[in-house]
Amino acid sequence: MKTSNIILLIFVFEIILSNLCASEEAGLVGEWHFNETDGNIAYDFSGNGNDGTINGASWVGGVSGSALSFDGNDYVNTNLHLPQGSKTVEAWIKGFGTTYSTECPIAGERWYSAAGGGEQLNLGVKTDESAMLYVYSEDKGSGVNAVSDSNILDQTKWHHIAGTYEVGDTDAVLKIYIDGTLHDTVHGPIDIDNHISTYLIGVWRRGTGAVGVRYFKGVIDEVRIYNRALTATEISDRYYQQDMDRDGVLNINDQCPNTTAKCEVDSSGCPLDSDNDNICNGIDTCPNTPLNCNVSSTGCKIDSDSDGVCNGVDPCPNDLEDCCTATTDTDNDSLQESNSNCPNYDSYPNDHDNDGVVSSVDCDDSDAGNTKTKGDSDNDGVDNCIDSCPNDAGNQCGCVDHDGDGLGEGAGCRDPCSNDKDNCCTAITDTDNDGLQENNVNCPNYDNYLNDHDNDGVISSVDCDDSDAGNTKTKGDSDGDGLNNCQDSCPDDANNQCGCVDNDGDGLGEGTGCADPCPNDRDNCCIATTDADNDNLQENNQDCPNYDNYLNDHDNDGVTTLMDCDDSDADNVKIKGDCGDQEQIPVVNVTVVNEITVINTITIANETIFSAVTTINETRRYLNVSEEVNLEVEEKIKEVEDLIERAKEKIALANSLINTDPKRAMDEAEESNELAERAVKLTMELSKNYKTKSSVLPATSQSDALVSETEEFSGDTFKWTGIAGIVCFIILTGILIFAARKKY
Incomplete structure (x- = not known):
């Protein structure tokens, strides 16, 4: 269904509803809401069928729904002829102007003086911003106006204008209302009894021509006409509907x-609400109530205890003295010190025992009988609190000095050791825990060796054994031999020859506390226990009888554990790469770091580097012959060569550090070995990836085919020759390694 049809149905429904409800508002003869929003018909909702015809006016927003805007040449002609007797005309307007000099018509009748008589009832405003109700009788040739004061209307706002005409026995009363309020009342002798014209909205006209035409400029909404004069209350109610x-x-x-x-x-x-008390201005009779106060229904503060502090702010609203907040109790005597008017007020603030001496100076603030104050009143160096004679520097008040130490003796007197002039009873400091006191040299148990537990003349902090008076060794390394004096049998002899005999000629003294770890063993083989390849042969000293001639070679077959396919089988001398598995090359684990182990590790790394260099060179020659070198291969070869160079740099650094920093030399050698192993592994992968490929080219002629066969044969021949060469090279490398180990 089209939108226009829906709107039409709504208006029809409103018209039917208004007709059914018309009797509910007495005397209503015309009612135009202007809510149609389109078309040229303004429907009458009074139920009397006085629909108006719109001439030029346009639809705009109204005071309720939509309204009609008049531009000074528009009007609405209704079918309504005003009835005789009393009447009311009302409308809502906003903004106004006129084509006439002073008057702006809202609604009125055509004046038919040329036709022999007629009456008019016109509602309007004036250019001085006043409202008027105008009645004119053609028969009597006179009229009367009910006019408000000027400057009442604000053209930027909506205003409700209503005029009532009430016919009495002898005269008629005209009243003009603005926004529900009466502004003027006029009496006149006029009795309207003849209305020839239909009622017009937005214009007054005289006769059928253009003489005296006055148009309205502005917006008009909610026009109503009654056949009775509404009361002031009804006019007010009509205004407040909006x-x-x-x-x-x-x-x-x-x-x-x-x-x-x-x-x-x-x-x-x-x-x-100026004071934010939730009572609005206009009702609030106390507009300046303090914030957060409880207030009455008229906005005035509530003060239950009349202490000048309103409820809501008053912490004790029912206590004039606010004793509920008087909780300060600095002396912890359960009495408050804030308000002297409260029943539990503390007469002695800051005085826990309430003896009149404040806590800060009271010697005993829990004893009301003790009124001594802290300090030294007699300047005798004894605080009043423990001075039995706080006002007597000689402390002779009831005290007798029997031992002549200047201190009175007896209960509460100063002398801590009665009959002991030296007061040795208080000399109890014993920092070295030897049972002797260290305070007073005059006491019989004075410690002549302070901070020396065994009293051997060597203080505890440097004594090698402070429980043995016979041991006077001091901590440190007097002879600079790397041994602390406490463990050094010859603390003043760097060669440790005092009482030590070098029986095996290794330059180390033998015996208890001497430096030789292996007496009668010049090579000190008893400490040569490093066995990196777990073959029960030691690898530290090649002069020892159980020296391992095959370092890092568990089965001692001449192939290092790193490269041996099976290092538990001395008969299997295959090297990795031809084992047929993906076994990872293990990392050498050397647990003892010294010059020998570093040299061994460097030797292993050199072997691996040599293997990597030879392998990559063989692989490159094979790939060049088979014409399988491309950008990808070149990049892999370059990566292998970079690893080899880095491994060589690590070996050079390790060699330079053997004597000065063996640990770092070992680390550098191991890193070199790891780099070389990576190079070998990458080379083997490269060789495997390309050695099975043949360089077969398409033969376009018999000679091309012959060349192709030759290249294929050459490639296969080189492949087996290259592999055999690598195996031979590795066996040779094993021999070189063995020779190198014998050398070192």
């Missing part, structure tokens, strides 16, 4: 449409 909470802000602009009556509001219709 201001439901009666706050002076129309519904269309009201953002707080339920504001309490009599509240002052802002331009958006929301209540003003």
Whole structure:
């Protein structure tokens, strides 16, 4: 269904509903809401069928729904002829102007003086911003106006204008209302009894021509005409239908449409509350109430105890003295010190025992009988709290000095050791725990060896054995032989020959506490225990009888563990790469670091580097002959060569550090070996990837085919020759390694 049809049905429904409900509002003869939004018909919702014809006026937003805008040449002609007797005309307007000099017509009749008589009832405003209701009788040739004061209307806002004409026995009463409020009342002798014209909205006209035509410029909405004079209350109610909470802000602009009556509001219709007490201005009779105060319904503060502090702010709202907050108790005597008017006030603040001496100076603030104050009143060096004679520097008040040490003796007197002039009873400091006191040299148990537990003349901090008076060795290394004096049998002899005999001629003294770890063994083979390849042969000293001639070679077959396919089988001399498995090359684990182990590790790394160099050279020659060198192969070869160069640099650094830093030399050698192993592994992978490929080219002729066969044969021949060469090279390398080990 089209939108226009739906709108038409809605208007038809409104018309039917208005006709059914027309009797509910007494005397209503014409009602135009202007909510149609299109078309040229303004429907009458009074139920009387006085639909108006729109001439030129356009649809705009209204005070309720839509309205009609008149541009100074527009009007609406209704079918209504005003009835005789009393009447009311009302409308909502916003902005106004006229084609006439002073008057702006809202609604009125055509004046038919040329046709022999007629009456007019016209509602309008004037250019001085006043409102008027004008009645004119052609028969009597006179008229009367009910006019408000000027400058009442604000053309930027909506205003409700209503005029009532009430016919009495002797005269008629005209009243003009603006926004529900009466502004003028006029009495006149006029009795309207003849209305020839239909009622017009937005124009007054005289006769059928253009003489005296006055048009309205502005917006008109909600026009109603009654055949009776509405009361002031009814006029007010009609106005407040567009201001439901009666706050002076129309519904269309009201953002707080339920504001309490009599509240002052802002331009958006929301209540003003100057003191933020939730009682709006207009109702609040105490507009300056302090923040957070509890207030009455009229906005005035509540002060239950009349102490000048309102409830909500008052911490003790029912206690004039606010004793509930008087909780300060600095002396912890359960009495408060804040307010002297409270029943539990502390008469002695800061005085726990309430003896009149404040806690800060009271010697015993828990004993009301002790009124001594801290300090030294007699300047005798004894605090009053322990001075039996706080006002007598000689402490002779009840004290007798029997031992002549200047200190009175007896209960509460100063002398700590009665009948002991030296006061040895207090000389109890014993820092070295030898049972002798260290305070007073005059005491019989004075410690002549302070901080010396065994009293051997060597203080505890440097004594090698402070429990043995016969041991006077001091901590340190007097002879600079790397042995602490406490363990050195010859602390003043760097060669340790004092009482030591070098029986095996290795330059190390033998005997208890001497330097030789292996007496009668010139080669000190008893400590040569390194066995990196777990073959029960030691690898430290080649002069020892159980020296391992095959370092890093568990089965001692001349092939190092690193390269041996099976290092538990001396008959298997295959090297990795031809084992047929993916076994990882193990990392050499050397547990003892010395010059010999470093040299061994460097030798192993050199062997691996040599293997890597030879293998990559053989592989490169094979690939060149088979024409399988491409960018990818070149990059892999370059990577292998870089690893070899880095391994060589590590070996050079390791050689330079053998004597000065064996540990670092070992680390560098191991890293060199790892780099070389990676180079060997990459080379083997490269060889495996390409050695099975043949360089077969498409033969375009018999000679080409012959060349192809020759190249294939050459490639296979080179492949087996290269592999045999590598095997031979590795066997030769084993021999060289063995020779190198014998050398070292």
